[in-house]
Amino acid sequence: MTTATARVSRHGSTTAKPSRDAKARERALAWVRRAPLLPALIFLIIVTQLPFVVTLVISFMNWNSLSPGTTGFAGFDNYVQVLTDPYFLQAIVTTIVMTVSVVLASLLLGLGLALLLDKKFIGRGLARTLLIAPFLVVPVAAALIWKHAILNPVYGLINGTLTWVWSLFGSDTPPQTDLLSSAPLLAIIISLVWQWTPFMMLILLAGLQSRPMDTVEAAQMDGATPWAIFRHLTLPHLRQYLELGGLLGAIYIVQNFDAVFTLTSGGLGTANLPYAIYETFYFANEYGLASAAGVLVVIGTIIVATFALRTVFSLFKKEAGR
């Protein structure tokens, strides 16, 4: 692709002699090529990289907007404080637990659903549409629905259903749950898994449908069991789709704010790093501290991303090199 297009566009300049004149023209041509890219690049650098540099600077400052007199250079104090503060340490753990469990659970569920939807059955299109719906509810709205309409201990759907089922058997002492207070992190995880499973399902279903069917048929003819086919043909083929889904899901779920904010307001150990940082600068006005935490998040993301990007790159290369 790259070479082919390069040949087309270099059409006019390849015949020129390698004189200084031609070199200048080549350079000019390179800039003509770069020009369409520049607005997007410059915009993005100004709006995302510049603020991060400012965050970096603030992270070394003692700055609480409520006590302006004490503003000054703080060295690594903020970093030390973040890494020793139980609230932030808890937030780091919560972020990791939330991200890993939501990504893994929604990948597994998404894989199961994709395998089912890969088969032909009556109403498959409608079933697929129903399955996409959770992903197309505004996250804040979804969190509100989970909090009030489903998990509410008094009239939520879960307890309501329990009451109804128990009453069918003549019992008026049904078990009642209160996930939001007994296991708030689990409540958040469940609502996020519900929202992200469709996303994983879509990517994995596309992966399944791009599977070369001739090898599967050949294996079937050789008497391979469905499990063997899944284990040795389907799963290796799906691997990069699983990795891609996991990476993209992780990018979004690490940054989740909506569900934590709406379901628990970060209470009972559910504050993840985005929420903890938000609270630190928005309510506590500890600008330096919040920035240090932000920088640490970025460092953590970079470490994870270097590994993760490598896997995307393999899929990307395969796709680009067609």
Place this chain on the structure above:
Amino acid sequence: MSTLNPTEPRTSVPGPAALNTTPRRRGKSRMDPTRNNTAAGIAAWLLALMFAVPVLWMILTSFHSETDAATNPPSIAAGLTLDAYQEFFGASSGVSPWPSLINSATASIFSTVLVLLLAIPAAYALSIRPVKKWTDVMFFFLSTKMMPVVAAVLPLYLFAKNAGALDNIWFLGLMYTSMNLPIAVWMMRSFLDEVPVEMLEAAQIDGAGLLLTLRKVVAPVAMPGIAATALICFIFSWNELLLARVLTGVVAGTAPVFLTGFVSSQGLFLAKVCAAAVVVSLPVLFAGFAAQDKLVQGLSLGAVK
């Protein structure tokens, strides 16, 4: 399947034995999938309904009266009413959600248009006439998306505060542009990549200028992709909460901010919450289903076709 032919040794090499038995095995394996399919169909439908229950329950409850909405066990068959919607639109409180909905639409549409204006030329320079090291540029774009928003939100807040851009919907739109630009570039590149090189070559040989090539060759192939990219960017902007909460206030509050604010702790409000969730989610549902064909390719940033 091996149980059907227990005498035959299972072999990993597709030899002549496998070829010989092809017709018989075909016939049997045809039967298996049909049986599996019924089972798979039932399982898929059960799971699909389970996943849809919260959405269906939200819609049903939004048409119930507040007293019917908050019962245990649930009153599924209760009479339907539009009360909750009238309440959401401020029938008795006088607080209208319209300003927030209009703010959301403004920020989402403005940022989506801006994203397209920036992303289409960028994708052109990464796909059709790629710059050298275009993969590096692609990964730079993606890496900005990996940086959590929360790491940049304080400087943005301070800047907005000092520049008088706090509680300004256009400033929020600019932030959404930067949020969506990296993924839009990735999506657009994948869609522009589908323009066949031969067609570009032919256009060049025929002496077609840049604009003519864009209009006649690139646009027809890339249009559905551009539309899908726009719809997905619209969805992400419409859904956003953190930046909206930090950067807006009374005037420029968006629909998600309105949603978090209007839940009161007193009185019955469940039907109203459901009605609100339905109304605010409707644009996303429409956009999502409109983009359905290209949704996977878009959401996977072009890695999955």
